[in-house]
Amino acid sequence: MAASSSPPPASNTAIDAPESLVTARAIRRLVVAIDGPAGAGKSTIAKKLADSLGYVLVDTGAMYRCVALAARQDGVAWTDEHEVSKVAARVVAEKQISLVRDEDGGVKVYLRGVDVSEAIRARDVALGASSVSAYPEVRAHLLDLQRMAGADGGVVLEGRDIGTVVFPDADAKFFLTASDEIRARRRFEELREKGADASFEATLAEVRERDARDTNRPIAPLRRADDAFLVDSSDKSLDVVIAEMMAYVATRA
Numbered sequence: 001m002a003a004s005s006s007p008p009p010a011s012n013t014a015i016d017a018p019e020s021l022v023t024a025r026a027i028r029r030l031v032v033a034i035d036g037p038a039g040a041g042k043s044t045i046a047k048k049l050a051d052s053l054g055y056v057l058v059d060t061g062a063m064y065r066c067v068a069l070a071a072r073q074d075g076v077a078w079t080d081e082h083e084v085s086k087v088a089a090r091v092v093a094e095k096q097i098s099l100v101r102d103e104d105g106g107v108k109v110y111l112r113g114v115d116v117s118e119a120i121r122a123r124d125v126a127l128g129a130s131s132v133s134a135y136p137e138v139r140a141h142l143l144d145l146q147r148m149a150g151a152d153g154g155v156v157l158e159g160r161d162i163g164t165v166v167f168p169d170a171d172a173k174f175f176l177t178a179s180d181e182i183r184a185r186r187r188f189e190e191l192r193e194k195g196a197d198a199s200f201e202a203t204l205a206e207v208r209e210r211d212a213r214d215t216n217r218p219i220a221p222l223r224r225a226d227d228a229f230l231v232d233s234s235d236k237s238l239d240v241v242i243a244e245m246m247a248y249v250a251t252r253a
């Protein structure tokens, strides 16, 4: 008898409560937007967040990288706005880009039927993506693709302009950042692990170059939406960042 009068375990409390977070999350499939500069940890964090919520992950940067790679495959210079725009139109109309979830929970990127998940991460393709993403027509074509991918909700989209342009009414918006030195350090260590010949100074210069390009372009520049929740990951572990973001998503559900 004494046992039945003791309070129920904490886990029961959540299950019994009709408006529990678990229930609310299961009912409403939100659109979650994550924007921020290169190297802020967006990819890792977006993947973890999508896994925790049971949502689909849409990496919009991968789409710009695919356009840059497709242009190169077609012999089109990244500086040729007109021809690159035609490549983007073709790639979208012919559904040549697909993001496919693999059995490990990761996302594989296919371009024209070929797995380019590794190829699009090359440094030169990153710079190419930054160049082609400044072209209005390229952005317009990929915008359609991105909106279709998020139309049913239950999705985490990561990029530069998700909360400002692609889904200005997203249910939860994050602007994820870190100092440029920390972002360059992370990138530098990643390159070294892959055996690439890189110096920290060159990596920092590249990070700053991409930031400047992404922030200063006239169309859909990288900026924090007024209603985006700011997360600075400079001095925080991944687990702390995810916990902060999950708590915020819960308030939006």
Ligand code: DC
Pocket (backbone or CB within 6 Å): 038, 060, 061, 062, 064, 065, 126, 129, 130, 131, 133, 134, 158, 159, 160, 161, 162, 210, 214
């Ligand atoms: O996130 P990423 O590094 O894979 O993005 C590659 C490039 O694409 C980056 O330089 C900026 C651009 N980009 C963009 O302009 N808008 C987005 N929504 C996503 C990426």
